[in-house]
Structures are given as structure tokens and as C-alpha cells.
Amino acid sequence: MVLEDRISDIWGARNPFASGGVWPDRVDQFLVDGVEESDVETWVRGACLLCSNGCGLEVAVSGGRMVGVRGRAEDRINHGRLGPKGLYGWQGEQSGRLTTPLIRRGGELVETDWETAMGAIVERSAALLAERGPLSHGFYTSGQLMIEEYYTLAVIGKAGIGTPHMDGNTRLCTATASAAFQESFGTDGQPSSYTDIDSCDALFLFGHNVAETQTVLWARMLDRLDGPEPPRLVCVDPRRTNVAERASVHLPIRNGTNLALMNAMVHELIATDAIDHDYVAEHTAGLEDLERLTAEATPEWAAEICGVPAADIRRAVEIFATSDRVVSTCSMGFYQSHQATAASCQVNNLHLLRGMLGRPGAGILQMNGQPSAENNREAGCGAALPGFRNWNNPEHVAELAELWNVDPIVIPHWTPPTNANQIFRYAEQGSIGFLWIAGTNPAVSMPELARIRSILGGEQCFVVVSDGYLTETAQLADVVLPAALWAEKTGTYTNVDRTVHLQEKAVDPPGQARSDLDIWVDYARRLDLRDKDGRPLPPWDTPEAAFEGWKACSAGRPCDYSGLTYAQLHEIGGIQWPVTTDTPEGTERLYVDGVFATTAEYCETWGHDLTTGSPVAEADFRAARFEGRAILKTAPYEPAFETPDEEYPLRLTTGRTVYHFHTRTKTSRTVQLNDAAPEVWVELSQPDAFRLGISEGDLVRVSSRRGHIDAPARISHVRDGVVFAPWHYGSQAVTAANELTLSAWDPVSKQPEFKVAAVNVRRLRAGEGPAPAPTITASAPVTPLVRVTGRER
Amino acid sequence: MHLPRYLAMLVDTERALADAYVAMSAGHRADADVTFTCASFARQATAHAAELAATVEDRYPSTGDGPDRLRPAPFTTTRTGAVGLLRDLAELHQLAVFAETTWELVEQVGYGLRDRELIAIASRRSTGLGVQVAWMRTRMKAEAAQALLVAT
Numbered sequence: 001m002v003l004e005d006r007i008s009d010i011w012g013a014r015n016p017f018a019s020g021g022v023w024p025d026r027v028d029q030f031l032v033d034g035v036e037e038s039d040v041e042t043w044v045r046g047a048c049l050l051c052s053n054g055c056g057l058e059v060a061v062s063g064g065r066m067v068g069v070r071g072r073a074e075d076r077i078n079h080g081r082l083g084p085k086g087l088y089g090w091q092g093e094q095s096g097r098l099t100t101p102l103i104r105r106g107g108e109l110v111e112t113d114w115e116t117a118m119g120a121i122v123e124r125s126a127a128l129l130a131e132r133g134p135l136s137h138g139f140y141t142s143g144q145l146m147i148e149e150y151y152t153l154a155v156i157g158k159a160g161i162g163t164p165h166m167d168g169n170t171r172l173c174t175a176t177a178s179a180a181f182q183e184s185f186g187t188d189g190q191p192s193s194y195t196d197i198d199s200c201d202a203l204f205l206f207g208h209n210v211a212e213t214q215t216v217l218w219a220r221m222l223d224r225l226d227g228p229e230p231p232r233l234v235c236v237d238p239r240r241t242n243v244a245e246r247a248s249v250h251l252p253i254r255n256g257t258n259l260a261l262m263n264a265m266v267h268e269l270i271a272t273d274a275i276d277h278d279y280v281a282e283h284t285a286g287l288e289d290l291e292r293l294t295a296e297a298t299p300e301w302a303a304e305i306c307g308v309p310a311a312d313i314r315r316a317v318e319i320f321a322t323s324d325r326v327v328s329t330c331s332m333g334f335y336q337s338h339q340a341t342a343a344s345c346q347v348n349n350l351h352l353l354r355g356m357l358g359r360p361g362a363g364i365l366q367m368n369g370q371p372s373a374e375n376n377r378e379a380g381c382g383a384a385l386p387g388f389r390n391w392n393n394p395e396h397v398a399e400l401a402e403l404w405n406v407d408p409i410v411i412p413h414w415t416p417p418t419n420a421n422q423i424f425r426y427a428e429q430g431s432i433g434f435l436w437i438a439g440t441n442p443a444v445s446m447p448e449l450a451r452i453r454s455i456l457g458g459e460q461c462f463v464v465v466s467d468g469y470l471t472e473t474a475q476l477a478d479v480v481l482p483a484a485l486w487a488e489k490t491g492t493y494t495n496v497d498r499t500v501h502l503q504e505k506a507v508d509p510p511g512q513a514r515s516d517l518d519i520w521v522d523y524a525r526r527l528d529l530r531d532k533d534g535r536p537l538p539p540w541d542t543p544e545a546a547f548e549g550w551k552a553c554s555a556g557r558p559c560d561y562s563g564l565t566y567a568q569l570h571e572i573g574g575i576q577w578p579v580t581t582d583t584p585e586g587t588e589r590l591y592v593d594g595v596f597a598t599t600a601e602y603c604e605t606w607g608h609d610l611t612t613g614s615p616v617a618e619a620d621f622r623a624a625r626f627e628g629r630a631i632l633k634t635a636p637y638e639p640a641f642e643t644p645d646e647e648y649p650l651r652l653t654t655g656r657t658v659y660h661f662h663t664r665t666k667t668s669r670t671v672q673l674n675d676a677a678p679e680v681w682v683e684l685s686q687p688d689a690f691r692l693g694i695s696e697g698d699l700v701r702v703s704s705r706r707g708h709i710d711a712p713a714r715i716s717h718v719r720d721g722v723v724f725a726p727w728h729y730g731s732q733a734v735t736a737a738n739e740l741t742l743s744a745w746d747p748v749s750k751q752p753e754f755k756v757a758a759v760n761v762r763r764l765r766a767g768e769g770p771a772p773a774p775t776i777t778a779s780a781p782v783t784p785l786v787r788v789t790g791r792e793r
Numbered sequence: 794m795h796l797p798r799y800l801a802m803l804v805d806t807e808r809a810l811a812d813a814y815v816a817m818s819a820g821h822r823a824d825a826d827v828t829f830t831c832a833s834f835a836r837q838a839t840a841h842a843a844e845l846a847a848t849v850e851d852r853y854p855s856t857g858d859g860p861d862r863l864r865p866a867p868f869t870t871t872r873t874g875a876v877g878l879l880r881d882l883a884e885l886h887q888l889a890v891f892a893e894t895t896w897e898l899v900e901q902v903g904y905g906l907r908d909r910e911l912i913a914i915a916s917r918r919s920t921g922l923g924v925q926v927a928w929m930r931t932r933m934k935a936e937a938a939q940a941l942l943v944a945t
Contacts, residue, residue, distance in 0.1 A: 135943045415938050422935070425824065429875055431943040460945075612830065614927035641829050743825040 006030075006084045007676050010658055010776070011211070011219040016227035019361075020199045023220055027080035030087040031060060031068035040067065045570055046503030047077075047493070049144060049486045050085035050661050052174075052368035053214040054495025056573040057082060059090070059487050059506040066090055066487060066507055075573040077194060077499055083215035085661055088673055090487065092666030097468055098482035099511020109470075109480060114512060117479050122526040124462045128433050129161065129527075134412070138165035138423045138432040141381055142439030143173060143370025146491030146503070147561075148546035149516040150372075150381035151553065153438075155538040156520055158380060159404040160529030164412035165432060167383045168376035169440040171420040172752060173369025176335035178377050178384075179749035180344035180366055182605045183633050184352070186598035186626070187388045188377055189558045191590045192327070192363025193576065194497045197221055199361035202323035204234045204316075206347055207258065207333015207755075208367060211242035212658035212777055214496075218243070232323065234316045236261065237333060238653060239683075239724060240717035241778040249316045252719045253306035255653045256640035256756035259339040262346030263637055264302030265317050267294040269353055274321035279355030283594035285624065286632035290349065293634050305637065307719075320350060325361030332369060332655070337755045341748035342610040342635040352630050358592040365496060370662075372493035378559040379550060383417035383750075386550075387557035388604040391417060392618060395601070403553055405531035416615075419750035421743065424452065430460030437465045438516055439483065443472035444663040444730025447741035447752050448706050453733075466519055469665045472730055483516055484509035490543045491517070492569065498576040498587075500561070502569035517543060555580075558590070558597060591630075598626035610635040613747030640756040641744040644721070648704060648758035650688065654727040654737045658777050664728045680709070680729035680737075681771040683716040684761065686782050688723075696781060697767030704759045707739035712771035713761075715782050723759055724779075796902060797855040803899060804849060806865055806892045807842035811835050813868035813885055820871025821878055827932065834925050841918050848914060865891060875944035879936050886929040893922035 006012065006028070015024035031037065043058040048069075056075025060068035069090060071080035101117035102109040128136040139157050141150070157166045170178075178188040185191065197203070197220050211218040224231055225246055235247035236258070244250040253261050269275060270291055280287055299317075303310035320326055330347045334340060348364060356362040368374055380386030389396035391413040401408035418426070424446065426432040446452045456463055456476035465477040468485040488509040494500045509515070514522075521541045529537040540546045544566055555562040560578035569575060576586040597603050606621035608614060610633055644651055659676040660667040667673040682702055684694060694700055700713045702723060709725065718724050725737035733739055740759055745752045773779040814835035821827040849855065865888050871881050900915035 132943045135939055416931075416935050418935075421825070426939060428823070430945045431875060431939050433943075609924055609927065612924055612928040612931075614924065614931045638833065744829050745826065747826070747830070 006082070006087045007659070007672050008776070010084055010215055011222055012081060014226050015223050017198070017223055018228040019201065019224070023079050023198055023223060025073040025079045027071050027073050028082040028087060029068065029070035032091070035060070035062060035067045043070070044487065044504050044506035045072070045573070046487060046506070047501035047574065048082065048086040049371040049493070049503070050089045050666070051083070051214050052371055052373060052496045053077060053216050054371055054493070054499055054501055054574065055082055055086055055216050056501060057086065061506050064507060066094070072573050077495060077574050078216045081216045081219055084659060084673060085667060086216070088670050089661065089666050091671070092669035093468065093485050095669050097510045097513065098470055098480065099513060100482060101512070102480040104478045109475070109477070117481060118522060118526060121464055121479055122523065125434050126527060132433065134161045134163040135165065135431070136433045137161055137163045138427060138435045139163070140420060140423055140435065140437045140440065140442065141168045141376060143168055143170045143368070143373035143376055144439050145372060145376070145516055146489070146493050146543070147375045147379055147550055148491045148543045149520070150375050150379035151386065151550040152517055152520050152538050152540070152546050154380040154386050155404060156524050156529060158385070158411055159400070159406045160524060160527070160537045162410040162412055164415050165418040165423050165426065166381060167418065167420040167423055168373070168381060169420070169442070169445060170370065170373040170376045170382055171750060172336070172445055173332065174335070174373040174377070175751040176340040176344050176746060176749040177330070177366035177368060179341045180348060183341060183345050183607055183610065183631065183748065184348040185591065185596045185630055186603035186605070187558050188604060189388065189590055190366065190496060190498050191357060192365055192497065193588045194220065195588065196327045196361050196363040197224060200231050200325045200327040201229070201361065202232045202234070202319050202326045204320065204326060204328040205243055206236045206328060206330040207335070208329045208331035209237060209239070209241045209243060209655065209778060210329065213331065213369070213656055214367070215658060232319050234319055238719040238722050239778045248319065249312055251306070251308050251312055251316060253308050254719065255651055255722060256337060256643070257306040257637070258334050258337055258343040259346070259635065260297070260302045260305040260637040261313065262343050263294045263297035263634060264299050264313055265320070266290065266346055266349055266353070266634070267297040268299055268314060268317040269321060269350065270294065272317070272321060275353040276355035279594065280353060283596070283629055284352050284632050285626050285629045290632040290634060293636060297637070320354065326351070326354065326356045327361065327363050327365065329365040329367055331367040333755060335749070335751050336753060338640050338744065338746060338753050339635060339638065340746035340751050342633070345610065345633050349632050349634065352632060358589050358594060363589065368496050371495065374494040374496070374498070378494070378554070383419050385413070387554050388559060389557065390604050392606060404537070405533060405535070407532065421745055421750060421752065424455055427461040428455045432461060434462050435464070437463065437473060437477070439467060441471040441473045441663040441665065441730070443476060444736055444738065445727070447738055447754065448743045449730070449733065449736055449738045450707055451743065466516060468513070471663065471665055481519055482511060482513040483519065484513050488513070489515040489517070492547060494577065495574070499574035500564060500569065500577055501574050502566055504570070517546060595628040596630045598628055598631060607631065608748045610748055641753055642742055642756060642758045644758045648760050650723050650759050650761060651721055652702065652704065652723045652725060652740055652757040652759040653755045654725050654741065656728065657726050657774055657779060659774065660726070660728040662728065663730050677772070677774050679772040680711045680726065680735040681714045681773040681779070682711045683714045683718045683724035683773070683779060685718050685720045685722065686715055687720050689713065689715045692761055692763060694761070694763045696785070697770045699764040699767050700761050701764050702740060702759050702761050704740040704742070704757050706742060707733070709737060709739055710734050710764060712767045714771035714773040714779055716779055717782060723761060727754070797849065797853040800845065800849045800853050800899065801855040803892070803895050804842055804846045806895060807838050807845060809865050809867055810888055810892050811838035811842060813888055814838055816869045816871055817881060817885055821881070824878060827878065830928060837921060844914060848910065875936060875940035879933060879940045882929050882933045882936070886926065886933065889922055889926050889929060893919055893926055896922060
């Protein structure tokens with residue numbers, strides 16, 4: 001048992017291991033002051049919900065309260081470890097919670113009871129449905145709810161009401177992972193496994209600061225890097241992250257130039273004839289197009305655009321080409337950019353060209369940002385049909401209609417599913433007159449916040465928010481419902497590498513708070529949603545019954561849960577889908593036989609033009625006869641939507657810090673985490689700071705065409721010409737990085753651009769000491785700080 | 794030979810298309826995908842108009858005016874609201890399809906002339922316009938139900 005400070009020692013003690021070995025256990029535990037192990041009455045099983053890693057843990061309960069957590073040694077994800085947010089972040093659920101429903105009266109939110117709140121919601125909802133139909137309704141949800149809740153809302157929205165306007169904030173974090181899988185392999189679904197890290201001989205991290213975003217996954221990588229036969233590490237990131245510091249090759253490319261780099265890497269792989277011709281011939285289609293589209297993309301060409309030496313690009317490709325087992329991860333640096341899907345497809349392509357897929361140590365991990373983003377995607381709560389079904393395939397729609405016992409025409413397959421950007425646009429125009437936001441805080445997380453606030457606060461759309469806290473979004477709602485949070489309800493969720501966990505209810509929610517499942521079933525019953533035979537929709541009202549419903553829906557699809565039970569998840573901890581009668585213990589890797597999901601009957605999409613997002617016609621997809629071969633796709637590089645100019649000469653990028661999660665609803669209420677990163681800062685390179693006359697800690701104003709923020713400057717190792725701002729700090733407009741970002745998105749995944757906006761920076765005045773930024777992460781100062789603030793721990 | 798006048802008309806069409814894209818991009822800023830996509834298409838149309846103009850001037854100089862009745866109406870102002878966006882897209886689509894078809898014909902004529910340079914330019918451009926036309930159809934389909942059923 002390890003009891004240590006996970007704030008100053010973020011990744012904990014090393015347990016090095018050799019290639020092909022088993023990652024040693026190290027159980028991390030934290031109990032609040034004054035509580036001893038002997039005081040713990042029960043340990044309740046579950047998994048952490050504060051990043052997409054999904055570490056198995058147990059919640060310590062005493063006197064009806066959570067008093068601590070410890071990692072589960074037997075869990076395949078973490079082998080007992082927990083990161084800073086996992087160890088401490090749950091405490092944020094114990095203060096500042098919503099305990100009663102609120103309703104807007106005379107412009108103010110006032111406390112009310114459930115009957116009044118639900119009555120108001122259903123009255124508005126029913127009136128709009130009667131008057132204007134299902135297109136008047138939108139649902140914007142989260143990456144932090146449970147399968148049971150997502151699927152319940154999917155059935156309400158898609159079988160009951162019949163609206164295409166459903167999306168999750170997964171649009172902001174993981175939509176590109178899904179889109180890239182669909183374009184390359186025919187369907188969503190992570191092909192590989194965390195265990196591939198245990199035996200790889202090269203690691204490529206594309207726009208993925210894993211050291212801060214999934215700390216326990218980085219601990220696994222560190223234990224390989226510090227062990228015998230360490231893998232070579234390549235890092236693509238404009239910041240000098242902790243990953244970059246360990247890299248054999250660090251490519252600090254200009255943000256917004258990912259696709260130029262990727263096209264050059266593929267070009268070089270082809271030019272040096274490093275491709276696995278047998279694998280490519282047997283298992284892929286589209287090599288000719290890929291060669292044509294990357295023909296001019298030499299390393300020298302990309303070096304000019306990306307601002308890194310051509311020799312470094314060649315060196316990275318050489319590592320890829322001379323390794324036998326490569327694992328690549330890809331994350332927000334690639335996803336939240338203007339050519340996100342094409343760049344992420346090129347990561348898939350590198351692996352396909354080298355036959356680096358479906359065997360131990362050779363794999364792709366297109367990351368998720370949030371702990372249950374995967375479930376929003378697979379359960380069809382967002383802009384997709386459940387079970388990775390193809391909304392353009394009448395057979396798939398008919399399957400759902402039969403399962404739900406509704407007329408297929410009710411299921412919104414006759415128009416493309418609406419992405420979050422468009423949902424907010426319709427809400428702005430008032431054509432969506434009823435918008436329900438659950439478990440997410442778009443008033444901080446969406447781009448161009450001034451616009452989002454005006455949409456949510458306007459009269460043109462009735463806004464319902466269900467959340468654990470009175471967030472910046474909830475403050476603008478017409479009705480606010482208090483929701484139960486993690487460990488206050490039972491349900492399942494799935495992490496990056498398809499590992500499903502069951503979180504069991506440990507404590508009661510505070511006050512009158514209810515689970516999202518209960519809230520939505522109540523809504524459905526009050527709306528009197530029914531199937532063709534008059535039975536209530538959805539037919540369940542408990543988590544386990546909802547899970548059984550989901551199992552039936554997932555059967556036969558890639559994300560097949562049909563062989564899973566709550567009992568099995570309780571006993572074993574994490575299990576990877578698909579789990580069927582043939583694979584009762586789960587499935588470590590997909591596509592081990594090189595046969596992909598690109599048959600017309602099975603695939604999730606016919607694909608898209610990666611430049612414009614226009615869908616490929618069914619006839620063209622069928623004519624191409626992919627028949628199980630993966631599809632090699634890319635697009636020509638284009639500059640970002642907004643590039644620096646004379647007035648706004650710097651490139652803003654936004655990102656995260658290790659100590660906070662998203663809009664800090666939980667982590668700002670956790671003393672250890674909040675103390676470690678209490679306030680906003682911005683990062684500038686030393687040359688830029690010198691040029692602008694800015695010193696460490698000076699208050700600066702960062703301005704874009706959309707707004708400005710004021711923050712102390714950290715002089716960090718960020719690339720010259722680049723400004724970094726963490727986007728967590730939305731409690732005041734003047735500190736919210738998304739005041740600066742622009743409304744624009746990748747044409748295929750529709751994921752917004754958060755990684756490039758043109759800004760200028762000017763000094764406002766001297767600060768009161770160093771910037772309040774962490775000092776042992778990518779935010780580390782260039783020169784040691786002269787004044788001790790306590791944050792240097 | 795009527796080709797020079799026909800090509801002059803195509804240069805005008807590409808310029809009109811570029812102007813239309815610029816107008817769309819400026820007129821529908823609240824629909825960010827329309828703004829940025831049309832800005833990108835405008836750059837392509839401008840470049841193609843210039844490329845074709847150079848070829849025409851060099852190889853097929855026109856002495857008279859182009860065929861007036863085929864010259865597209867200018868599209869420089871945009872409408873507002875969801876229905877306005879739908880109608881603007883429809884109008885733009887009409888213009889882009891006209892350009893696409895014209896390039897296809899020019900490609901065919903290029904074969905007749907055994908002019909490989911003209912064939913290459915025309916083939917590239919009709920493919921590029923095909924992508925743009927497909928985008929407009931997609932965008933209209935995404936908008937249609939909302940605009941025609943529930944837009945206020």
C-alpha cells in the first residue's frame with residue numbers, strides 16, 4: 001500500500017518491467033485525515049471517472065459518507081495505481097452540490113420541488129412537440145454519464161420523440177477518434193489494448209500529453225521506459241511536455257500543421273519502401289490514392305510548414321519503419337483541429353502500411369478525453385445510432401425499430417444526425433425551442449463563449465440543465481435539476497481500450513438529487529412515450545434493466561455486451577468488449593485477422609470526403625468492394641481556419657493541466673487539486689516574452705477577434721510564436737480561454753477547433769510573484785522561480 | 794471555332810463563382826462551416842479562374858464577347874435566416890453545377906483538340922467542382938428539414 005503525495009509525485013514510484021512482462025501492481029490509497037483503514041465500514045467497487053483511463057478502484061465508506069479510495073490491484077487498467085484526480089477528486093462531490101430543483105421566476109433561479117420542476121419541463125416539451133414536432137427538441141449530454149443513462153436517453157430521443165438533435169460534449173473531445181475509426185476501419189471501436197504498451201518497441205504520441213491527461217497510463221509507459229529494452233519514444237507536441245522530455249524524437253510542430261506532418265510521414269514511409277506489401281495488398285484499399293495525395297509531401301516541404309527540421313521528421317519515420325511493434329496514441333492535439341479526421345486517419349494509415357495492428361505490442365489507441373465518452377458514442381445518445389449502426393442503412397434502422405417496437409419512420413434516419421455545433425446554432429435561431437443539457441458545462445467548454453452565453457440566456461430557447469452543481473451553464477437555465485454523481489448511483493462505463501467497469505452505488509446523493517436515469521425515465525413517463533403496442537418507452541426503470549436493454553441492442557454489433565453481467569464486472573473489475581458467449585472473458589484486440597468492418601451490411605458509415613465532409617454515396621462504397629479491407633484515406637494539407645497576421649501575430653492553443661478536469665466542477669472543490677493550480681495563467685515562450693517586455697508573473701491580456709482574457713504569464717518551454725492557455729478556468733469570462741477560440745470545426749468529425757486561434761498579447765502590469773501555474777509539468781518555468789509560492793512542490 | 798468565346802465565358806463563370814463564395818462566406822458568418830468552407834472554395838475558384846484565363850489568353854484568345862445568354866447572373870448578396878441559407882445554397886449550387894458541367898464539356902473538347910494541357914486543367918477542375926457540389930447538397934440536406942419545418 002502506497003501512501004504518498006500524488007500532487008508533488010504525480011506518477012508515483014516506478015516499477016520498471018521488461019518488454020512482454022506484466023506490469024507490476026502498486027496499490028495507491030488515500031483516506032481523509034482522521035480516518036484509518038479500520039474505520040472503513042465498506043469498500044465499494046467501481047472505477048475512477050476523472051479521465052478516460054478508467055482505473056479500477058474501491059470507494060471507502062464510513063457513516064454513509066465517502067472517506068477515501070484505493071486502487072484495485074487486480075484491475076487490468078491500473079494494477080492498483082491512481083493518479084492525482086483519482087485519489088483526491090472525489091472529495092469535490094462533497095461540497096457545493098445542488099440539492100433541490102431550481103426554476104426561473106422573475107428572472108431569478110429559485111428553489112422548487114420536483115413536481116413543479118418536472119411539470120414545467122413537460123408542459124413546455126409537450127406543447128412544443130404538439131405545435132412544432134420533434135425537430136424543436138435538442139439534447140446535449142456528457143462524456144461522464146453511464147451506459148444505462150445514455151441508452152435510456154437514446155431510446156427516449158430516437159424512439160420516443162424522434163429528434164436527430166442529440167449530441168454529447170464528446171463532440172469536443174473524442175468525436176474524431178470515432179470518425180477516424182469509421183473512415184479507416186468501417187466502424188467505431190478501439191482496435192488495440194493498453195497491454196500493447198507492455199510489449200511495444202516504439203511509442204508514438206501524436207498530440208497527446210498523456211503525462212497530464214491520463215497519468216496512470218503514463219506511469220505504465222514510464223515503467224517501460226525505465227525498464228530493460230525500453231521502447232523508443234516519439235512525441236508530436238508544440239509544448240515541451242513531460243512526454244517530450246523523455247522522447248527520442250520530439251517534433252514541436254506549429255499547432256495547426258498536423259496533417260502536413262502526417263502526410264510527410266506517410267510519404268516518407270512509402271518513398272523508403274518501408275511498407276509491408278503483403279499486409280497492404282491483402283488488408284487495405286486505397287494505396288494509389290494515398291500515394292497520389294502524399295506525393296509532394298516531402299519532409300522538406302513539411303519542415304517548412306511545421307517549423308521542425310526535415311531530419312527530425314525522417315528520424316521519426318525511421319523509428320516507425322525499423323520497429324517491430326509500434327503503439328501510437330492520438331489525442332486532442334490532433335482531434336481539436338481543422339483537419340482532425342484526416343490527420344488521425346494518417347495515424348491509422350501508418351499502422352496499416354506497416355501491418356502494425358492486431359498483435360501484441362502493435363496497435364493504435366485513438367484516445368478519449370472523458371471517462372465514458374465511448375459509451376455516449378456506442379449507445380447512440382449522440383449523433384449516431386446505437387451499436388455503431390449506420391443511419392444510412394435501412395436494415396440497421398429496421399433492427400432498431402424492431403427492438404424498440406416502433407415505426408422505423410420515427411427513428412431520425414432521414415436527415416444527418418445533428419452535431420453539437422449545429423444544435424447550438426438551431427437553439428440560437430430558436431428552431432430548437434427546448435434544449436436539455438445534462439452533465440456538461442458548455443458555457444465554459446464550447447468555443448466563442450460570449451455567443452454560447454447569449455444562446456443559453458436568451459428567450460428563444462427553453463433550457464433545462466441537470467447537473468450536480470450550479471455551473472456557469474446551469475445559472476443560465478430555465479429549470480435546473482439536481483443530479484446524483486459518481487458513486488451515488490450504479491452503472492457501467494467503458495474506457496479508452498474498451499474496458500467496461502461497473503460502478504456500484506456507495507452513498508446516497510445529497511438532498512433531493514436523483515440519478516439521470518431516474519430523471520429521464522420520469523420525463524418519459526410524464527410525456528407518456530409509448531411503443532406501437534402501447535407499452536411504455538423505455539420499458540425499464542432500473543440500471544440493471546437498462547443494462548439488459550443495452551445488451552440486447554449491442555448484440556451482433558462490434559460493441560457487443562451481450563455476454564456481460566453486473567456480477568461478472570463486480571468480481572473481475574474491467575473487462576474488454578466485445579463479450580459474447582464465444583468470448584466470455586472479453587476481447588483484447590480487434591482485427592487480429594486483418595479483417596475490418598468494411599462490408600456494406602456491417603459498416604457504420606459509407607465514409608466521407610475528408611476535405612469537405614461530404615458523404616460517400618452508398619453506390620460508390622459498394623462499388624469499391626472493400627469487403628473487409630481497411631481504407632487508406634487522407635486529404636491535402638490546408639492552413640488552419642485562422643492563422644496569425646499583423647494584428648493577431650501569435651497562435652493560441654488551449655489545453656489541460658494535470659490537476660484539473662474540464663470546467664473544474666469537482667477539482668476546484670478538492671483542496672489538494674485546487675491548491676496545486678488555483679488560478680488561470682497563460683504560457684509564452686522566452687523569446688516572445690522578451691520581445692513583448694513580459695516577465696514571469698506579469699499580468700497580460702490575450703486578445704482574439706472574439707474576446708480577451710487577462711492572466712499572469714508563465715514563461716515556459718512552449719514553442720516560439722505559440723501561446724498556451726488552460727481552458728478550465730471559466731468562473732469569470734475574463735479567465736475563460738474559450739472567450740478567445742473560434743466557432744469552426746473539422747468537416748468530418750465536426751470536432752471544434754481549439755488548437756489554433758490568432759491572438760495578440762500585451763502586458764498590463766507587473767504581477768505579484770510567479771504565475772500560479774504548476775512547475776513540474778508542461779507548464780514548468782524556463783528559469784527556476786525566484787520566489788517560493790508553495791506551488792513548486 | 795466557338796471554343797475561345799466559350800472559354801471566356803467559363804473564366805467569367807469561375808470569377809462569378811468565386812464572388813459568390815466570397816459573398817456566402819461573408820453573409821453567413823453565424824454558420825461557421827459555411828463561412829470557412831466557402832472561403833476555401835473561393836480561393837480555389839479564384840486560382841482556377843486565373844489559371845484558365847492565362848491558358849485562354851495564351852492559346853485561345855477570344856475576339857468577341859462570350860455567349861451572353863449563358864453568362865450566369867451575379868450572386869453577391871445573401872439572404873438571412875435558415876430558409877435564407879437554404880435558398881442561397883440552392884442558388885450557389887445551381888451556379889457550381891453550371892461551372893462543373895461546362896468544365897466537363899471543355900474536357901471533352903480538349904480531347905477533340907488533342908490539347909493535353911486543357912484536358913488536365915478541365916479534368917482537375919471538374920473533379921474539384923464535383924466535391925464542392927457534393928458539399929452543397931450535403932449542407933442543404935442537413936438544413937432542409939429544420940429550415941422548412943421549424944425555423945421561426
